Amino acid sequence: MFINTDAFAQTWPNLPAKISGKIINGLNSNDSIVVNINEDNPKWSYKKKIVPINADGFFQILLDTIHQPSAIRMVIKGRNYMIFEREIEPGDSLFLEIDAVVSNPANKYSGYMPKYSGNNVGKYRCDDSIAIFRQGWDNQRKNLYNQFVACRYSDEYYTKLYEFLQTGYGKVIMILDNFKGQLSPAMYEYLKARYIAFYVPWSSTLRSEYSQTNNLDNKARIIKNFGRYQPSKLVVSPDIAGYDTFFLGHLFSHIQVETWFEYDGKKYSFKLIYEKLKSRYSGFLRERLLAYFLYWPGNMLYVENYDPADFAACLADAKSITKDPWLKKVLAQKTFLKSGTAAYPFALPDTSGKIVKLADLKGKVILLDLWGLGCSGCAQFYQLFEKEIQPHLANEPNFKFVSLNADNSTERWTTGIKSGKYTNDHHINLYLEGKGVKHPFAKFYSIVSAPFIILIDKQGNLITKIELGLSGAELLKTIKTALIAQ
Structure with a gap:
């Protein structure tokens, strides 16, 4: 590749x-x-x-x-x-x-x-041309689905689908080549890698197909075709491709789906994915993939038996093999959120104006969730909490959910509370005083986006950072383990 x-x-x-x-x-x-x-x-x-x-x-x-x-x-x-x-x-x-x-x-x-x-505006002209192509490509893809609706899970369908994706990518590269003289050499390779992620989404497409059928024969045929067709003929520079997040996601998705199929749609361990990424790639691309996996929200989708110690071990290993100075800083930032380190000693106002301190909650296990109005990931996490975690802990006196708002006005904070999408009146609702990422709390944790979710033990020390994608069952198990600990 x-x-x-x-x-x-x-x-x-x-x-x-x-x-x-x-x-x-x-x-x-x-x-x-x-x-x-x-x-x-x-x-x-x-x-x-x-x-x-x-x-x-x-x-x-x-x-x-x-x-x-x-x-x-x-x-x-x-x-x-x-x-x-x-x-x-x-x-x-x-x-x-x-x-x-x-x-x-x-x-x-x-x-x-x-x-x-x-200078270098050729990339925008190229993107504009690709956007026009994309409209027709999307329609053709829908027509392909409609054409094979009666035999959607057949080998013929997957052969046609794979050929369609490959052909579409070839046409995109032809458009890209028309602008090659207007692009820097690095940008040309960068866009070539990005378009692989956009136009050859083989792994994510088959995962979606797998999820939409309960027929065991269909599932087996999907897994077989996943192995039959691989984008082996696509040629990109790994040193350039590693810079593009979409391409990193493309490679990561392939390994994630591959493993998911190996486990027949069941969950697998966090460390297994890390080891596959580490062994399958090398050099700068491997460094970027490992950092992407350890940093990017959603990397725990389908993971089970999550242990913060596993995450810490993988993070330490990634640090030891990473040479790129920029990525070293990224991983150092994650290392700062180390299990057992003292959590930030916040003292923040609640909805009544009363100051609530971390010290006031000593002896409690705290799930602290920082959110902002309009943040879809924030709403997603809170709905998971309410459905899969809160019912099991509603009568647990040593557990507290601390909702921390990062918006720049109290009006947005109260609007978010009233909406019920991010928190409710029964939780501890605190406010970063309109300072957002400039607040000492946010600076302490190097927060750049929401949601930011951490679990704090009874002594006020960090247990782990919670990523989107971690199942409610795994998070509940981690919380209950902390409640048992002295």
């Missing part, structure tokens, strides 16, 4: 990127731009800055710390009018012409794409 190359030893140049532009229509006197930057795609380094707009409509944003393609979202503050959402790579110098007339309702994002110019 990979080619080895020395041509990309330096990958992207160690240069700052710059975005400048002008609001050519719809400028208000108090406008500024909120810039959200994911300097590394798995949100290992998330930053936010406010950029002023001059009276003549001009603005400039300097990005002097990015080291790879980074996701940028730009919104006019107060209007939630999104003006740009793309990736920018080191060395880019981009100029935007923005029409900011808001004809849509408040708090809605625009679908308007500004005029862009500058």
